[in-house]
Amino acid sequence: MANGWSVFVGLFVIVAMCAAAWFLSPKGENQVLWRSSLILSFVSCYLMWAITFLAQLNPLIEPRRSDLRKEFIHH
Amino acid sequence: MAPARDTPFRSADMSMVQLYISNEIGREVVNALGELGLVQFRDLNGDLSAFQRAFTQDIRRLDNVERQLRYFHSQMEKSGIPLRKLDLDVDTLAPPTTTEIDELADRSQSLELRVSSLNESYETLKKREVELTEWRWVLREAGGFFDRAHSNVDEIRASSDNDDAPLLQDVEQHTTAPEVERSFSGMNIGFVAGVIARDRVAAFERILWRTLRGNLYMNQSEIPEPLVDPTNNEPVQKNVFVIFAHGKGILAKIRKISESMGAEVYNVDENSDLRRDQVHEVNARLNDVQNVLRNTQATLEAELTQISQSLAAWMVLINKEKAVYNTLNLFSYDRARRTLIAEGWCPTHDLPLIRSTLQDVTNRAGLSVPSIINVIHTNKTPPTYLKTNKFTEAFQTIVNAYGTATYQEVNPAIPVIVTFPFLFAVMFGDFGHACIMLSAALAMIYWEKPLKKVSFELFAMIYYGRYIALVMAVFSVYTGLIYNDVFSKSMTLFKSQWEWQVPADYHPGQTVVGKLNDQGYRYPFGLDWRWHGTENDLLFSNSYKMKMSIILGWAHMTYSLCFSYINARHFKRNVDIWGNFVPGMIFFQAIFGYLVVCIIYKWTQDWKTSQPPGLLNMLIYMFLQPGTLDVQLYPGQQYVQVALLLLAFVQVPILLFLKPFWLRWEHNRARAQGYRGIGERSRVSALDGDDEDESAGGNGHAVDGSRPSEDEGVPMITQALDDGDDEGSGEHGHGEEFEFGEVMIHQVIHTIEFCLNCVSHTASYLRLWALSLAHQQLSAVLWSMTLAPALKMTGISGAIFLVVMFYVFFVLSCIILIIMEGVSAMLHSLRLAWVESFSKFAEFGGWPFAPFSFGTVLEESEELKEYMG
Numbered sequence: 001m002a003n004g005w006s007v008f009v010g011l012f013v014i015v016a017m018c019a020a021a022w023f024l025s026p027k028g029e030n031q032v033l034w035r036s037s038l039i040l041s042f043v044s045c046y047l048m049w050a051i052t053f054l055a056q057l058n059p060l061i062e063p064r065r066s067d068l069r070k071e072f073i074h075h
Numbered sequence: 076m077a078p079a080r081d082t083p084f085r086s087a088d089m090s091m092v093q094l095y096i097s098n099e100i101g102r103e104v105v106n107a108l109g110e111l112g113l114v115q116f117r118d119l120n121g122d123l124s125a126f127q128r129a130f131t132q133d134i135r136r137l138d139n140v141e142r143q144l145r146y147f148h149s150q151m152e153k154s155g156i157p158l159r160k161l162d163l164d165v166d167t168l169a170p171p172t173t174t175e176i177d178e179l180a181d182r183s184q185s186l187e188l189r190v191s192s193l194n195e196s197y198e199t200l201k202k203r204e205v206e207l208t209e210w211r212w213v214l215r216e217a218g219g220f221f222d223r224a225h226s227n228v229d230e231i232r233a234s235s236d237n238d239d240a241p242l243l244q245d246v247e248q249h250t251t252a253p254e255v256e257r258s259f260s261g262m263n264i265g266f267v268a269g270v271i272a273r274d275r276v277a278a279f280e281r282i283l284w285r286t287l288r289g290n291l292y293m294n295q296s297e298i299p300e301p302l303v304d305p306t307n308n309e310p311v312q313k314n315v316f317v318i319f320a321h322g323k324g325i326l327a328k329i330r331k332i333s334e335s336m337g338a339e340v341y342n343v344d345e346n347s348d349l350r351r352d353q354v355h356e357v358n359a360r361l362n363d364v365q366n367v368l369r370n371t372q373a374t375l376e377a378e379l380t381q382i383s384q385s386l387a388a389w390m391v392l393i394n395k396e397k398a399v400y401n402t403l404n405l406f407s408y409d410r411a412r413r414t415l416i417a418e419g420w421c422p423t424h425d426l427p428l429i430r431s432t433l434q435d436v437t438n439r440a441g442l443s444v445p446s447i448i449n450v451i452h453t454n455k456t457p458p459t460y461l462k463t464n465k466f467t468e469a470f471q472t473i474v475n476a477y478g479t480a481t482y483q484e485v486n487p488a489i490p491v492i493v494t495f496p497f498l499f500a501v502m503f504g505d506f507g508h509a510c511i512m513l514s515a516a517l518a519m520i521y522w523e524k525p526l527k528k529v530s531f532e533l534f535a536m537i538y539y540g541r542y543i544a545l546v547m548a549v550f551s552v553y554t555g556l557i558y559n560d561v562f563s564k565s566m567t568l569f570k571s572q573w574e575w576q577v578p579a580d581y582h583p584g585q586t587v588v589g590k591l592n593d594q595g596y597r598y599p600f601g602l603d604w605r606w607h608g609t610e611n612d613l614l615f616s617n618s619y620k621m622k623m624s625i626i627l628g629w630a631h632m633t634y635s636l637c638f639s640y641i642n643a644r645h646f647k648r649n650v651d652i653w654g655n656f657v658p659g660m661i662f663f664q665a666i667f668g669y670l671v672v673c674i675i676y677k678w679t680q681d682w683k684t685s686q687p688p689g690l691l692n693m694l695i696y697m698f699l700q701p702g703t704l705d706v707q708l709y710p711g712q713q714y715v716q717v718a719l720l721l722l723a724f725v726q727v728p729i730l731l732f733l734k735p736f737w738l739r740w741e742h743n744r745a746r747a748q749g750y751r752g753i754g755e756r757s758r759v760s761a762l763d764g765d766d767e768d769e770s771a772g773g774n775g776h777a778v779d780g781s782r783p784s785e786d787e788g789v790p791m792i793t794q795a796l797d798d799g800d801d802e803g804s805g806e807h808g809h810g811e812e813f814e815f816g817e818v819m820i821h822q823v824i825h826t827i828e829f830c831l832n833c834v835s836h837t838a839s840y841l842r843l844w845a846l847s848l849a850h851q852q853l854s855a856v857l858w859s860m861t862l863a864p865a866l867k868m869t870g871i872s873g874a875i876f877l878v879v880m881f882y883v884f885f886v887l888s889c890i891i892l893i894i895m896e897g898v899s900a901m902l903h904s905l906r907l908a909w910v911e912s913f914s915k916f917a918e919f920g921g922w923p924f925a926p927f928s929f930g931t932v933l934e935e936s937e938e939l940k941e942y943m944g
Contacts, residue, residue: 002599004679031487032084032469034448034794040493042247045553048501050628051600052557056572060687063573063609075705 004057007050014046081424081462085483085645088423089457089924094433095447098413100440101406104929105399106170107436112928113429115458119407128404134179144184144390147382148941150190154372161387161943170393186382193375200368205302206339207361209270209313212298213341214354216315217268220294221345242505265326266319266345271338273297273312283318286328310788317343370696387942394939398932417449420458420924426450457482459921467492469540476911478919483645485638487917494631495908496546501627502846502900503547505854506555507562508893513548516541527681530940547901557601558847562888563854565607572598573605586610616851620844622674628840629671631912632833636660638916640657650741652733655825658726663833665723669716670694673708682758716828730826735819742813812874828914842903850896857887 018039025034081087092114096104109116120128122670151158171179271279276295283291294317301310316338333340344350406417420905421429426448433446459482463471467488471497474488503509519526519541526538536812537544557564573589581587589605602619606612636659645652688706696705697716704713865873865880913919925931933939 003595004597006266006597006599010828025464029080029462030464032082034493036084036489037492040490041497041550044493044497044550047627047630048557048623049600051623052619053597053599054675055622056603057678058681059615060682061611061615062591063589063603063605063615064586064611065609066584067608068583068587070581070583073820074672 002053007053010046010050010053014042019043081422083462083467083486084489085486086459086461086480086921086924089420089460089482090423090426091453091455091457092419092421092426092429093449094415094417094419095449096415096417096433097404097437097442097444097446098408098415100442100446101403101415102173102399103170103436103440104394104433104446105402107432109395109399109927109929110170111429111432111933112930113425114419114421115924115926116402116405116417118405119416119418120405125404129406129408130400130403133400134397134404137176137320137393137400140180140183141390141393141397143187144386144393146187147183147190147379148384150194150375151379151383151386154376156376156378156383158383158942168391168395169387171396174875176392176396179392181509183389186378190375190378193378197368197371197375200364200371201303204361204364204368205304207357207364208302210340210341211354211357211361212313213268213270213315214343214350214357216296216298217317217343218347218350219296220317221347257944264319264321264324266317266343267326267329267333267340268315268317269333269338269340270298270313270315271333271336273314275338276314276316276338279316279338281331282332282336283329286332287320288324290320290325291329293317294319318788337531337787341622352740372584390939390942391933394933394936395929398927398929402927419927421926422460454538456921458924460485460924461486461488466542469543470495472539473543473908475923477913478917479921479923480823481918481920484642484918484921485645485916487913490634490638490912491908492546494634494912495904496543496550497861498627498631498843498907499547499840499900499904500550500554501623501843502903503530503551503850503897504554504558504847505560505562505850505892506552506566507560508854508888508896509548509551509555511889512544512893512897516545516548520545547897558851559602559604559607560851560854563851563858565602565604567604568601569599570596571603571605572596573603582937613848616849617844621841624840624843625667625837626674627843628837628911629667631840631907632663632836632915633668634658635912636663636917642916642918650734650737654822658729658733659829662723662726662730662830665719665726666694667833667837668720677708726831727826730829731822735815735822737741738813738818739815764938832914836914839911840907842907845902846900850892850900853896854888854892857884857892859927861887 021038021042025031025038031070094104125131148158249322280293283293298313298315301312303309304311320326322327330340344353357768365781403415406415408415430448435447437444437446459479461471461475463720470492471486471488474486474491477487480487500509524542529535529538555561556566559568573591575587576590577587578585589609602616606615636656639659640652640656643649643656651942677687677690686706688704688708690708692705693708697720700712701717701720792875807808861880862877862883865877868876933943
């Protein structure tokens with residue numbers, strides 16, 4: 001499912017959304033507002049998601065805990 | 076090329092216009108333009124004091140009417156009559172004609188007379204009433220004294236120490252008890268009766284005692300109910316006193332002392348029959364007075380109630396009218412041709428609208444003389460006019476709080492609409508808190524109309540920023556999902572990428588370690604929930620959030636820097652592109668762009684077999700020991716780093732010298748070709764070129780005065796405006812003196828600032844990490860202190876405890892984690908916008924466009940607030 005290539009899949013999706021935002025923004029004097037806000041939001045959100053995803057791609061440390069209950073473990 | 080229409084991207088195109096209006100319709104024209112709210116008039120009478128201006132008389136008259144209206148309002152408040160408030164969204168007021176204003180003035184004049192005469196008579200009657208009441212008390216109380224006094228005349232006699240009195244008479248009086256009534260006069264004892272304020276009684280007594288050397292017999296009693304002082308409507312506690320003494324001289328002295336002490340002396344008859352008559356009479360008169368009082372009060376209230384219906388509307392009308400005349404005072408008046416000449420700024424794209432408005436007014440007035448509107452070409456810097464709508468208004472306000480953008484530079488509010496709430500959300504990321512905030516923002520937007528009327532200041536502020544709150548909340552929902560935090564708990568939305576390696580003989584308390592799955596599956600959205608509650612959770616999330624802060628900061632600053640390119644291209648300043656933008660960008664990317672690339676590269680590599688390099692050390696050693704490496708990130712790294720370092724350092728001299736030397740070369744070339752600057756300062760074609768204006772000497776002078784010329788005393792008001800203008804044109808103004816030293820110093824400062832800021836601003840973005848860490852830890856602490864122990868309890872008491880603790884948890888969540896943490900995150904985000912982002916591209920050298928508009932006049936007036944609904 002989700003592996004290293006997902007970053008590029010996500011990028012493609014975001015580019016498509018940005019293109020849609022560019023062309024589908026309502027015309028008028030606020031068009032520039034729609035375009036800039038939507039594209040900037042998409043890019044920011046993608047950036048955040050991609051950073052989080054990449055940070056977990058090749059983790060240097062593993063989660064470790066010693067307060068697990070027995071019932072929880074066997075799932 | 077100017078765009079086809081004004082967009083929020085940059086401030087609107089402005090034109091300086093000149094209006095020639097016939098004097099008769101001046102008021103109507105200004106009225107219409109005030110409704111339109113698109114023209115900012117310049118003061119053409121800068122050298123005239125406020126009293127010398129043409130319409131000061133009218134303003135005085137209106138001030139008087141306003142005073143009268145305020146008087147009505149205070150009277151209404153005094154008698155507790157509610158004011159019918161004016162809701163400008165619902166009621167529209169037609170622009171009044173001059174006669175209507177005159178009528179209003181007359182009417183308020185006569186109403187004032189009426190109200191004040193009613194008030195006066197009310198006060199006189201009230202005073203009368205108090206006097207009569209006091210008299211009645213004196214009669215009642217004094218009667219008691221007399222009855223008591225008669226039974227012990229001896230004591231009085233003894234105390235009055237009358238040695239001359241025949242001893243026999245004493246005996247006689249005892250025997251003739253029924254004749255006692257007449258005995259006072261027989262004893263030559265007179266008395267003074269009256270009323271005095273209770274707090275003065277002691278002083279009164281002392282003075283009397285000293286002046287009369289004890290030759291008196293004083294009797295007093297308290298009036299149980301407080302009497303109202305008619306002068307200030309305050310209740311006063313008073314005493315009735317009766318003083319017996321003998322001798323006309325002494326009595327006259329007592330009277331005088333009483334009057335000087337503020338006591339009221341009343342006439343009381345010694346004879347009880349007469350006294351009874353007096354009481355009857357006083358009662359009858361009191362009744363009459365009270366009747367009349369009631370009637371007066373009712374009339375006054377009826378009058379005021381009627382006024383209260385339209386007072387707010389009148390107030391608004393008068394204020395508008397005053398604003399109109401104040402504006403007319405800015406115009407210069409050509410007496411010979413009975414023409415008003417106005418000058419001002421207006422948006423170029425709205426010129427047709429202004430023109431047709433003028434045309435309308437002229438036509439309606441039926442004047443044959445047309446109103447003329449001329450566009451003047453000027454090299455003054457126009458004001459910055461950034462159009463806003465309901466959504467962008469609050470964002471624009473937080474940008475304007477920092478400064479006014481230079482005319483036509485990229486509106487800094489455009490990126491702020493997204494970057495400000497997004498950076499807020501990075502610090503505020505918690506799905507639960509964000510949802511509460513989102514519902515609050517949505518509620519404020521859904522009940523937009525009714526909530527607009529709330530005048531509680533703190534709420535009004537939040538309400539004003541409701542769209543900011545909405546965007547902030549939406550982004551916070553997203554970042555909350557990314558951080559996988561709901562009130563510090565996590566959501567198991569997807570399958571985890573970790574599996575616990577459980578030994579076969581597991582016993583509770585044993586440490587288990589997660590193991591990555593073998594399929595290469597990674598948690599698809601946000602942070603893996605397996606990290607939640609682990610021992611090394613912070614170790615991981617700190618490294619992740621710190622790197623994210625750097626990357627987001629780099630993206631934000633690069634994005635902001637790009638606007639400086641757009642600005643330079645718009646103003647056609649190629650030297651700014653090659654001397655500032657390009658070297659600056661290369662410098663920044665060579666150091667911090669490289670760092671970001673390294674961070675991402677490090678994430679993509681598998682470090683199971685080799686030792687991972689520390690990126691922070693890498694960056695430090697890149698400067699300290701170029702060419703050597705601590706731990707290698709990728710092959711050939713040292714050469715790349717040396718090359719980048721050299722590239723960055725080469726940019727510094729370019730940043731320093733290219734622009735000043737280019738400007739000097741350009742200047743010298745122009746000089747060599749024989750061009751000279753025309754004068755030092757800007758000159759506008761205003762009225763100077765008009766031959767017809769020669770007749771109006773004062774007029775021409777007025778125009779001269781509004782220019783900033785050093786050798787002339789320039790009035791302060793116009794100077795302030797013109798200073799703003801000159802600043803705006805800055806170093807890039809046309810035809811102004813070129814000073815190489817100044818340009819060089821400016822550029823040196825800019826270079827040093829830019830290079831240092833690249834470092835300090837990048838570090839400044841680490842606040843994103845710090846605040847999101849603080850928020851997450853605080854909510855974890857709150858959970859562990861409130862709900863966690865409550866959830867462990869069982870039984871009835873456990874249920875009760877849980878309910879109580881839930882409320883504690885919820886209230887504290889709202890107050891501390893949403894409001895307090897939200898405000899703190901907002902301030903940090905605001906700083907990132909103002910300092911880290913704006914310093915990269917915005918000049919903030921503009922001056923704001925403040926058009927004459929009734930809307931703003933009415934909104935900004937503090938006084939009118941109480942009249943508006």
